[in-house]
Amino acid sequence: MSPFWIDLIIILIKVIVVMGALLGGVMMMAIVERRGAGFLQERLGPNRVGPWGFFQPIADGIKLFFKEEFIPAQAHKLLYLAAPAFFVFIAFATFAVIPFGDKLELFGRTIQLQIADVNIGILYIFAFASLGVYGIVIAGWASNNKFSLMGGLRSAAQMISYEVALGLSIIGILMVVHSLRLNDIIVAQTHYWGYLPRWNIFVQPLGFLIFLIATFAEVNRIPFDLCEAEQELVVGYQVEYGSMKFVMYYMGEYVNLVTFSALIVVLFFGGWHIPWIEGLAIHPLLLALLQVGAFVVKVFAFLWFFVWVRWTFPRFRYDQLMRFGWLVLLPLAIFNIFATGVVMVLIP
Amino acid sequence: MRVVTPKLSIIDRIYIPALVKGLYTTIKHFFMRRFTQEYPEEKRKPFPGYRGLHRLNKDHLGRVKCVACYMCATACPSQCIEIEAAEAPWKDREKYPVKFEINTLRCIFCGMCEEACPELSIQLTYIYEMADVTREAFVRRKDDLLATNEFWVLKEY
Ligand code: SF4
Ligand code: SF4
Numbered sequence A: 001m002s003p004f005w006i007d008l009i010i011i012l013i014k015v016i017v018v019m020g021a022l023l024g025g026v027m028m029m030a031i032v033e034r035r036g037a038g039f040l041q042e043r044l045g046p047n048r049v050g051p052w053g054f055f056q057p058i059a060d061g062i063k064l065f066f067k068e069e070f071i072p073a074q075a076h077k078l079l080y081l082a083a084p085a086f087f088v089f090i091a092f093a094t095f096a097v098i099p100f101g102d103k104l105e106l107f108g109r110t111i112q113l114q115i116a117d118v119n120i121g122i123l124y125i126f127a128f129a130s131l132g133v134y135g136i137v138i139a140g141w142a143s144n145n146k147f148s149l150m151g152g153l154r155s156a157a158q159m160i161s162y163e164v165a166l167g168l169s170i171i172g173i174l175m176v177v178h179s180l181r182l183n184d185i186i187v188a189q190t191h192y193w194g195y196l197p198r199w200n201i202f203v204q205p206l207g208f209l210i211f212l213i214a215t216f217a218e219v220n221r222i223p224f225d226l227c228e229a230e231q232e233l234v235v236g237y238q239v240e241y242g243s244m245k246f247v248m249y250y251m252g253e254y255v256n257l258v259t260f261s262a263l264i265v266v267l268f269f270g271g272w273h274i275p276w277i278e279g280l281a282i283h284p285l286l287l288a289l290l291q292v293g294a295f296v297v298k299v300f301a302f303l304w305f306f307v308w309v310r311w312t313f314p315r316f317r318y319d320q321l322m323r324f325g326w327l328v329l330l331p332l333a334i335f336n337i338f339a340t341g342v343v344m345v346l347i348p
Numbered sequence B: 001m002r003v004v005t006p007k008l009s010i011i012d013r014i015y016i017p018a019l020v021k022g023l024y025t026t027i028k029h030f031f032m033r034r035f036t037q038e039y040p041e042e043k044r045k046p047f048p049g050y051r052g053l054h055r056l057n058k059d060h061l062g063r064v065k066c067v068a069c070y071m072c073a074t075a076c077p078s079q080c081i082e083i084e085a086a087e088a089p090w091k092d093r094e095k096y097p098v099k100f101e102i103n104t105l106r107c108i109f110c111g112m113c114e115e116a117c118p119e120l121s122i123q124l125t126y127i128y129e130m131a132d133v134t135r136e137a138f139v140r141r142k143d144d145l146l147a148t149n150e151f152w153v154l155k156e157y
Helices: A003-040 A056-065 A077-097 A121-142 A146-169 A171-177 A182-188 A205-218 A243-268 A284-310 A318-346 B010-014 B016-030 B071-075 B112-116 B142-154
Strands: A103-106 A109-112 B054-056 B081-087 B095-103 B122-124
Touching (some): A003 A056, A003 A077, A003 A284, A077 A121, A103 A284, A121 A146, A121 A182, A121 A243, A146 A171, A146 A205, A146 A318, A171 A182, A171 A205, A171 A318, A182 A243, A205 A318, A243 A284, B071 B081, B071 B112, B112 B122
Antiparallel strands (some): A103 A109, B054 B122, B081 B095
16 A cells, blocks of 8 residues: 555544544533532432443433424524534534644554644634634524524624633743644643643643633633523523534534643643653553543543533623623733743743 | 622632632532432432321221211312212211212322311321322222222332
């Protein structure tokens, strides 16, 4: 076989593995969220289907799959149907540049554990993540329902406001690392300060905080899930969606969650880097697998954090959300850039 | 009324300590005892005075205690007791019910019937598992109500 075909097959395998892992992650999250909610509220949560209630998402999926396919009479049919597909496509596509492991040497061939090693990885992620809001806005407009429209509008305003802070908060990292490639950012974090791994959380604590908060707004989670807001807007843009279209939104949201958890891990927690492992003599293949494992563990820790926060904090009011985004997060992010610049000049 | 907003210190205004405290509170509950009872396997014990399915009591001769006085039917706020009286075959009373029906779908288990009854004939038991599949099954007739007692002994709450 020619190298082109081998490369193609390798990429296809990576795509399939990542897609499978993401869907598995969505299923895991569906059950972890519900059981976690139960545990945090001193309940048990759904524990009937399968061991530990693990097959509950499958049962839910089967149920939703057999629900009636319903389109509101006044809806714009094409956009109404396209919106969820668009949303879920964007959610999956965003993950493509996330590196989930170091290079793997297999049969004399170096395999990058990442679907696409783009040299502007971060820009790619932000570009796609901000496209995701179209799935919501179009849904809100096309379903011809005032609650949907309100949800869509809120979502648009919220995403734009927080995207600014989100983007500015990582500029500090980019200044330190001098690269937009996610792999370079991880490699830059594999050094040490004494015994402390030089992870960006220690380099950019303020940037991390801003990024974390803006992430909650970006993935529409409590305390920033204004576009869903069950109590005010029923569920906002999802009101008119049922059966598999609802599942698509559900799935898209969780994939977004996984993507952003992975992004936090890559940017601030050293990605696949396992601290203090360099000294040990471990077979490179085993090491690569361990690193993938470390990445997954870190991502799951953050996914759990999202669940934990969701069942802890109340929702913001809309004007508070806007004020917080523009008057607190944005100036802080800009201050962070200045501070980073000053420190870089003082300590070359 | 004048509302006095408390002055927030700088630590309160940063919010982060409060957020961490909130997270600590919820994770504390994560490790606490869970209150869920897993129902079909784990039956709830009814509290004393719980009002469940009705029964009709019998006297020492095994006759129905009820004298068909209609007190319970009159007291019933949801009008779900239907009694048909007939002359009693026994010397010590005038009437007895030939038909005694309670529609448990309409019943609100308030216990008024029990309180109204002069003969201590109708009483509410602890039975709370009354699910069934037909409407007819929920209309408990005289024989069912008389048999409630035996049925109830079988139940272990
Ligand atoms: S419990 Fe209340 S509602 Fe039910 S039969 Fe007795 S009086 Fe009527
Ligand atoms: S009040 Fe008691 S005695 Fe009178 S009809 Fe009802 S059950 Fe019978």
